[in-house]
Amino acid sequence: MLIIHGVTRSRASRVIWLCHELDLPFRQVPVIQAYRIADADAPGAPSNTHSPDFLALSPAGAVPVIEDEGLVLSESLAITLHLARKHGTSVGPQDYAEDALMGQWSFYGATAIEPDALTILMLHNRGTLQDADDAGIVAHAAERLVRPLKVLEEHLAIHAYLVGGRFTVADLNMAEIMRYAQGHGALMEPFPAIRAWLSACQDRPAFKAMWQARLAEPE
Ligand SMILES: N[C@@H](CCC(=O)N[C@@H](CS)C(=O)NCC(=O)O)C(=O)O
Numbered sequence: 001m002l003i004i005h006g007v008t009r010s011r012a013s014r015v016i017w018l019c020h021e022l023d024l025p026f027r028q029v030p031v032i033q034a035y036r037i038a039d040a041d042a043p044g045a046p047s048n049t050h051s052p053d054f055l056a057l058s059p060a061g062a063v064p065v066i067e068d069e070g071l072v073l074s075e076s077l078a079i080t081l082h083l084a085r086k087h088g089t090s091v092g093p094q095d096y097a098e099d100a101l102m103g104q105w106s107f108y109g110a111t112a113i114e115p116d117a118l119t120i121l122m123l124h125n126r127g128t129l130q131d132a133d134d135a136g137i138v139a140h141a142a143e144r145l146v147r148p149l150k151v152l153e154e155h156l157a158i159h160a161y162l163v164g165g166r167f168t169v170a171d172l173n174m175a176e177i178m179r180y181a182q183g184h185g186a187l188m189e190p191f192p193a194i195r196a197w198l199s200a201c202q203d204r205p206a207f208k209a210m211w212q213a214r215l216a217e218p219e
Contacts, residue, residue, distance in 0.1 A: 002026040002083075005054065006063030007033075008214040011076040014176045015064050016213065018080050018169060020206035022087045030217075031063050077106045077173055084169035091168050101163045102170040109177040112148040116141035117180035124184050142187045149191050152178075156193035160200075167201065175201035 002019070006012030007030045019026045034040035034050040041050055048054070049061045058065040058074045065074045066083075073079050081102060084092035093099035119141040123134050152174070155162065162170040178198055181187060188195055201207060 003029060003067040005029045005031045005057065005065040005067075007031065007217055008210065009217050009219070010063045011176070012064035013210055013214060014076045014173060015066065015079050015083070017176070017207055017210040018083055018091070018172055020209045021091050021172070021204070022083065022089060024083070024087060031065075033063070034061075077110055080169050080173055081106060090166055091172070093168075094164065098164050098168075102168060102173075105162045105170040106173040108148070108151075109174040113145060113152075113174075114177045114180070116145045117177055120145075120184050120187070121180035138184075142181075142184055145181060145187060149187070149194060153191045153193050156197045161197070167204070171197070171201055175207075 002024060004012055004015050004019070004026050006015075006028075008016055008028075010033060012028075016026070016028070018024075029047065031051070031054050032046055032048045034048045037045060037048055039045060040048045045051070049063060054065075055061055057067075057072060060074055062074065064076050064079060065072065066079050068083075068086075071082075073082060081099075084102070085099065086092075093102055120138055124138045159165065161167050162174060175198055178194065179202075182198060202211075
């Protein structure tokens with residue numbers, strides 16, 4: 001059976017959402033981010049991204065990691081693209097062109113959107129804006145996001161989904177990245193097509209199953 005290392009409150013959420021889309025059974029090993037626990041290196045600490053056993057599996061020391069029939073794979077987007085390709089339902093590519101486009105949108109999300117969207121998640125959405133410096137950092141992140149969000153908006157204004165006119169792994173990857181910025185109302189307001197698409201993605205039973213599991217984990 002597929003093994004997923006990583007708590008659901010991590011980028012493992014992407015892999016877990018996909019498994020629900022694919023009806024793919026999995027076993028989850030709840031490896032937690034080292035920075036989220038008081039002393040990650042203490043004897044008896046829960047399995048975390050500094051644990052020697054985990055580092056032996058994945059020297060990068062980050063979740064998610066999967067074990068799939070002998071293949072050990074890290075990087076959430078490599079994992080979701082691999083599983084979608086392998087299990088070949090409508091969520092995955094039907095031909096090489098679709099495969100390429102799913103990679104294109106996933107990597108555009110990871111490179112042009114995710115870093116600034118994460119800044120917004122960390123400082124804005126969690127209500128931890130401490131001072132003018134934090135507010136300035138968030139404002140700059142939001143400013144930098146306008147250009148890539150315009151690209152996404154223009155595409156989604158004329159296509160219901162990113163690739164092939166149906167929900168695919170490309171939407172899943174991008175929606176999980178966009179979720180980080182979703183709470184910034186002023187940033188999202190000029191992008192109605194993105195808001196409608198994100199809402200459709202998050203309305204899916206497979207997303208809701210992942211989200212329920214995520215909420216059940218301690219913050
Ligand atoms: N690009 C990687 C990033 C992985 C990553 O940074 N994961 C975080 C959790 S979402 C992590 O494991 N951090 C562990 C740590 O910093 O100790 C991916 O998409 O999988």
